[in-house]
Amino acid sequence: xxxxxxxxxxxxxxxxxxxxxxxxxxxxxxxxxxxxxxxxxxxxxxxxxxxxxxxxxxxxxxxxxxxxxxxxxxxxxxxxxxxxxxxxxxxxxxxxxxxxxxxxxxxxxxxxxxxxxxxxxxxxxxxxxxxxxxxxxxxxxxxxxxxxxxxxxxxxxxxxxxxxxxxxxxxxxxxxxxxxxxxxxxxxxxxxxxxxxxxxxxxxxxxxxxxxxxxxxxxxxxxxxxxxxxxxxxxxxxxxxxxxxxxxxxxxxxxxxxxxxxxxxxxxxxxxxxxxxxxxxxxxxxxxxxxxxxxxxxxxxxxxxxxxxxxxxxxxxxxxxx
Amino acid sequence: xxxxxxxxxxxxxxxxxxxxxxxxxxxxxxxxxxxxxxxxxxxxxxxxxxxxxxxxxxxxxxxxxxxxxxxxxxxxxxxxxxxxxxxxxxxxxxxxxxxxxxxxxxxxxxxxxxxxxxxxxxxxxxxxxxxxxxxxxxxxxxxxxxxxxxxxxxxxxxxxxxxxxxxxxxxxxxxxxxxxxxxxxxxxxxxxxxxxxxxxxxxxxxxxxxxxxxxxxxxxxxxxxxxxxxxxxxxxxxxxxxxxxxxxxxxxxxxxxxxxxxxxxxxxxxxxxxxxxxxxxxxxxxxxxxxxxxxxxxxxxxxxxxxxxxxxxxx
Numbered sequence: 001x002x003x004x005x006x007x008x009x010x011x012x013x014x015x016x017x018x019x020x021x022x023x024x025x026x027x028x029x030x031x032x033x034x035x036x037x038x039x040x041x042x043x044x045x046x047x048x049x050x051x052x053x054x055x056x057x058x059x060x061x062x063x064x065x066x067x068x069x070x071x072x073x074x075x076x077x078x079x080x081x082x083x084x085x086x087x088x089x090x091x092x093x094x095x096x097x098x099x100x101x102x103x104x105x106x107x108x109x110x111x112x113x114x115x116x117x118x119x120x121x122x123x124x125x126x127x128x129x130x131x132x133x134x135x136x137x138x139x140x141x142x143x144x145x146x147x148x149x150x151x152x153x154x155x156x157x158x159x160x161x162x163x164x165x166x167x168x169x170x171x172x173x174x175x176x177x178x179x180x181x182x183x184x185x186x187x188x189x190x191x192x193x194x195x196x197x198x199x200x201x202x203x204x205x206x207x208x209x210x211x212x213x214x215x216x217x218x219x220x221x222x223x224x225x226x227x228x229x230x231x232x233x234x235x236x237x238x239x240x241x242x243x244x245x246x247x248x249x250x251x252x253x254x255x256x257x258x259x260x261x262x263x264x265x266x267x268x269x270x271x272x273x274x275x276x277x278x279x280x281x282x283x284x285x286x287x288x289x290x291x292x293x294x295x296x297x298x299x300x301x302x303x304x305x306x307x308x309x310x311x312x313x314x315x316x317x318x319x320x321x322x
Numbered sequence: 323x324x325x326x327x328x329x330x331x332x333x334x335x336x337x338x339x340x341x342x343x344x345x346x347x348x349x350x351x352x353x354x355x356x357x358x359x360x361x362x363x364x365x366x367x368x369x370x371x372x373x374x375x376x377x378x379x380x381x382x383x384x385x386x387x388x389x390x391x392x393x394x395x396x397x398x399x400x401x402x403x404x405x406x407x408x409x410x411x412x413x414x415x416x417x418x419x420x421x422x423x424x425x426x427x428x429x430x431x432x433x434x435x436x437x438x439x440x441x442x443x444x445x446x447x448x449x450x451x452x453x454x455x456x457x458x459x460x461x462x463x464x465x466x467x468x469x470x471x472x473x474x475x476x477x478x479x480x481x482x483x484x485x486x487x488x489x490x491x492x493x494x495x496x497x498x499x500x501x502x503x504x505x506x507x508x509x510x511x512x513x514x515x516x517x518x519x520x521x522x523x524x525x526x527x528x529x530x531x532x533x534x535x536x537x538x539x540x541x542x543x544x545x546x547x548x549x550x551x552x553x554x555x556x557x558x559x560x561x562x563x564x565x566x567x568x569x570x571x572x573x574x575x576x577x578x579x580x581x582x583x584x585x586x587x588x589x590x591x592x593x594x595x596x597x598x599x600x601x602x603x604x605x606x607x608x609x610x611x612x613x614x615x616x617x618x619x620x621x622x623x624x625x626x627x628x629x630x631x632x633x634x635x636x637x
Contacts, residue, residue, distance in 0.1 A: 052541055054537060054540055054541060078540065078546075079540060079541055079542065079543035080540075080543050080544060080546065083543040089543070091541065092541045094534060094537070094538065096534055099533065099534040100534045100537075101538065102535040102538075102539065102553055102556075102557070103535070103557070103631070103632070103633055104560075104630065104631055104632060104633075105552075106632075113539075113542060114542040114543070114544075117542060117543045117544055118543065149633070151632070151633050162538070165542060166541075168542075169541075169542060169543060
């Protein structure tokens, strides 16, 4: 439904121009959740902003590739143009519920604003729809809360309001950029199950961005692992977790403490994620990879396949070599 | 809300009381003696003593202060030593000019500063923005009297479009068209302040444009113009409105210069002349009125802030 093909996002001017996201491809299907996993600075958020058509021009722009929604090219098309041209909706919820709502407007107005644009309704009809949306995201006393200001709500409630705004856009695809990172653990679970439920109810495709592998294994149907602006491995969630191909994926999973295994120490991946443009040759993970050999830093790795829909870009994929 | 206003008013009254003490002490610290200003150097000691006693200037400062405050509370600001007229009447005479000048100036500041600031911000980084910001910087840096003199030179002396000085009351002959006398003075007075408001509006808009909620607004699919007016400008105005209080303070000091340059019969020029004459009651009275105005304006700014920003608590 939503397909991203060979997306390249660049930044900087002239000779300082660098690719922040290079050659990223993925598909989001109706009613399915794709988890996009990676460290900070791996290009996850930039990818999501590119899909939304919200890249901060002129600092960042799409240099290549395409984003299509149900066959329509929506690359570099800001949301208001998508509405005008009748291209289907992609909606987004953001990482920081505390700062993502306008502090001087009641939440009802902020939802109604989206309802007006996407339903064409006004007045009482739009307001009733806003109330319905608040009910849908399980905010108690929806009618009353329409008049509440963001600062009167908790972080979890604000994130629910954000979801209500996203739903008001009647999206075919929903992008959730670390929507639970800033929330308490108990609230996190509620918000996650709400997202999953809405995804099933409305048959929406969800791109769920996170660095939390635990969340991905609970929520996602498939996973894409990003490193240094590239997707290094992608596949259905169970297979990717059970038989990771890329050493980076395996390393990430090694970083999650496993209480049953009785590890005394956390495992880490040595070194730091590369800055954009730092590595241009070979495999971007090579300098930190324990499996790396000479070829890794010279030649870009080719795609390896392990069954249907499970790919990785690595010269020495683990599960096969092992 | 009412409690909030009452509390703020209480605080304003306390400030006013403190200000009255400061005004009184500092004015009496000015070197020079009004008696000699009035009688000249050749006055005999007897004449001096008699006048001093008649004006009550022979009493101790605290006594004079309480005497003055007592009268002020009854609405009597005293009698001008120079004009031998009630200070309230002198202030009322200058009030029309000064209040109209201030109002017209504020209109210029709001009409020029805010929209042009928005324009500069929405054209951020283009030559329009750089040009406007450059002009604003220039206007904010040039002294008021210089702007005034050049406006007179161009529009009054050379082109002859506008009068260069004076101001006949709108209640006299000429009526409302007498406001043209205030055009050049108000532009002079508005120039540096509108420039500051312009720069503040621009900077504030650019700051707010980076906020997450502006991104949220864009993601909803609303039009860019609406994102600017409803989400960016609305929040950027919070900083601008609170600056209006300071702008008013700046207006007062610059009005003194402007009224002098354009020979306007306003309160500002009256203060300058009264200081030269050591006319204590007039200086005290005028400054007290200005302090009152300043407190009222700031009270209004605080209250309007409460309506603009729901996060400001009532308490």
